[in-house]
Amino acid sequence: MERSDFQKELEHFDEIVGIIRRKLEKLYSEKAPLQERLLRERKEMWEDNRHLIRDFDDVIFLNTQETIVKSVEQQLAWNEADIQRHTKMEKSPYFGRVDFAEGETGEEDTIYIGTYSLTEAESQEIYVVDWRAPISSMFYQFDPGPAWFQVNGHKNEVEITGKRQYRIEEGRLLAVYDTDSSMYDDILGAALSEYSDHKLKVIVGSIQREQNGAIRSDTKASCLVYGLAGSGKTSIGLHRLAYVLYCNRDTIKSENILILSNNSIFGSYISAILPDLGERPAKQKVFADILEAFLEEGLEAEDYYSQLKALEGPFADGRRRWIQVKYSADMIGYCREYFASFPFQIPEIRYGEEVLVSPELLRNRLDAGHYQTFQSRLERLEHLARKAIEDFFLLHREEIRNGIADSMAEQNEPLSEKEVNIRYKKDRQECIQAALEQIRSLNSVDSREQMPKAFAGFLHGTGMWDGEAEREAERMARSLERGKLLYEDALLYLFVKELMGEVAPFSDIFHTVIDESQDYSLLQLHIVKYLFPKSSFTLLGDICQTVNSVTTIQRYEDYGQVFGDDLVRIRLSRCYRSSSQINGLAFRLIGEANRPEGYSYFDRPVKKPRYVICRDMFSCLAPILEGLEQYRSLAVIVDSEEDALAVKSRLGGEAQLILSPDDELRGRLVVIPLLLAKGLEFDAVILFNCIRSNAGNAHMRRKVYLGCTRALHELYFVEGEGLPEELRECEGYMEIVEDK
Secondary structure, three states: OOHHHHHHHHHHHHHHHHHHHHHHHHHHHHHHHHHHHHHHHHHHHHHOHHHHOOOHHHHHHHHHHHHHHHHHHHHHHHHHHHHHHHHHHHHOOOOEEEEEEEOOOOOEEEEEEEOOOEEOOOOOOEEEEEOOOHHHHHHHHOOOEEEEEEEOOEEEEEEEEEEEEEEEEOOEEEEEEEOOHHHHHHHHHHHHOOOOOOOOOOOOOOOOHHHHHHHOOOOOOOEEEEEOOOOOHHHHHHHHHHHHHHHOOOOOOHHHEEEEEOOHHHHHHOOOHHHHOOOOOOEEEEHHHHHHHHOOOOOEEOOHHHHHHHHOOOOOHHHHHHHHHHOOHHHHHHHHHHHHOOOOOOOOEEEOOEEEEOHHHHHHHHHOOOOOOHHHHHHHHHHHHHHHHHHHHHHOHHHHHHHHHHHHHHOOOOOOHHHHHHHHHHHHHHHHHHHHHHHHHHOOOOHHHHHHHHHHHHHHHHOOOOHHHHHHHHHHHHHHHHOEEOHHHHHHHHHHHHHOOOOOOOOOOOEEEEOOHHHOOHHHHHHHHHHOOOOEEEEEEOHHHOOOOOOOOOOHHHHHHHHOOOOEEEEEOEEOOOOHHHHHHHHHHHHHHHOOOOOEEOOOOOOOOEEEEEOOHHHHHHHHHHOOOOOOOEEEEEOOHHHHHHHHHHHHHHEEEOOOOOOOOOOOEEEEEHHHHOOOOEEEEEEEOOOHHHOOOOOHHHHHHHHHOOEEEEEEEEEOOOOOHHHHHHHHHOEEEEEO
16 A cells, blocks of 8 residues: 555545544533533432322422433433443554445435444434445455445445455554455454454454354344354354344344353353444343243252263163153153143033033133134133123023013012123122133142153153153153252153243243253253243354264254254354464364364464473473463363362462353463363463373263364373374374473
8 A cells, every 4th residue: 555545545534533533522522511401300300209109290290300311311321331432443444445436327326334323413424334234345355356245135236446444442453454355364264363352352353254144143143153162153243233123123122032051161251242233232131040930939950060960870761761852852742742731620610500511612712713822712611601601691692681681580689680790790700710710720720740651751752751761751851859950850841831831931032042052952942932932043163063863952953842943044154263283182072073064264273282291280380371371361171160179289379270151251261171161262372181081981072172172272192192093193283292
């Protein structure tokens, strides 16, 4: 780029920063009066004697004052949000530029693209376009040449004549690049080489073409975003949330969006994304909290991570067998059908000595329909009973009225025409109420009894019922009586409660992101789908990160069983997180048989992973950590809780120990078990005793792959022995060091 051209960019940058600063001055000048007005209005509302509410006028006054206070509070909140947004813009107002000519007119135009839009209120001139706007998609999707963008279903064809990207830090324009796809890789490489802290970062300036497609996928449809570790799934899922909010501003707010994960560690890791994109934080829930909330008092469930540990134990074969049954599509389908066609007891409905409708007739009418749930079938039975009574009373209206009049006359209490009508309606309502109470009494079904019954019924129907099956059904029943459930039993119990209509779904959630969705069983996904009936979903997954074949999704096709055949599937085929050498090792670990074709990784060389063999493994930690002082985030990842405690004891106060899924990342150096590290990333990682701890484990390679791919720049293995035979082919991807 010529110097004169860079000078023009500097002048434009200074102009934009000047506009932002003037807007900030205006916003700050408006803030103080708003704060003063809010204090004044609150004082008038609560200190005025009329808050004692002496008469109706006082009620009107208070309602009016409350409306005024809420309005001023909202104005102040908008003002503060605008100040925060423009303060961030002052440091980095934009990151890209697209020059283009209109396809039909040839008229030339230029847009600057930033994290937020910048407009002039009076003239409505647009200085910076929000990265989520339809026209901004050209920056991510096309190189110079023919291009297009779509607005409200209309395709606008243009010719891109130039693209630029900017390096702006702390309010200073440092560099300008004329870019195409090849140049973009250089810029991306520089971004990926930066050191990381314990917060996921906004990536609007480095979104790749395939990632852009995932973010801008139909916001009304459910979408599966899948790919290997480090392909950007979590970042893309959260940026997609910001895009959903942008496209549905009138109907969806941040409080209508949910981020669902398996632990709170992930919640702290992603907490800054939406606020940094100018949106209010979305709701975050851990699935375990949802499960606990819907288990009635007196019931408690084993946690998810305890289940995973138990399944790796030497005597877990029987448990694995029954989990596979409980989580199977066949079992789920059987439960749905069992409760949708539940054999309700139907009473004989009478009015006096008269039979209004027989149980047989009601059952025939009930069985003529098809129902999705137990509750819908019960409601239909109650409707049929009510309708039969109403029809009977209508058909025999005069006869019933005359009977009422004669009866009262015999008691020397003659009734007027109006009083007879009132008694007629009262008798009809009492008959309906008695029938409904009888139906509910006869069909007072206990979900605690129904879960083992449904389980046993399924096994009988499939020919799997035997002595072992009977003992398992009895164990489930006893665990419900004692109030302590295995994790898989708690899931099945919640599913049964859903099918019986005992669980109220969340009707205020319109979009849900499920991180690490491959770790959810089919049963769990069905539960989630029921709980959020008005929600579309963004599912983020990598089946290569599943560390057992019992509780997890094993094929991407399985998602369709829950979310339907119209689920949009988007594969992210390139890995960006780790260095070339770490990715090379990771690809080797999962092997060609497990890794589908078409995956690649970004070429960012740093150094080979180092495999350190040391008899006293703890003594190796300090020297390795001393060589990693330049990094902002470090992790010692272990396989077991025992190793975590031992490492923490050796490292002392400088290390944060994380053992619970409820913990939050705080320290620069953390000691964390492998399963809790899922979804996280660190500048450098030491995998401590993770290979030897998994000797003989059928999923060892995947566990080591999971650990490797947490590292951005440097990776170390600390082991007491050399590579086991089953990993011998990985030796060429490591530097083997023996520390005696």
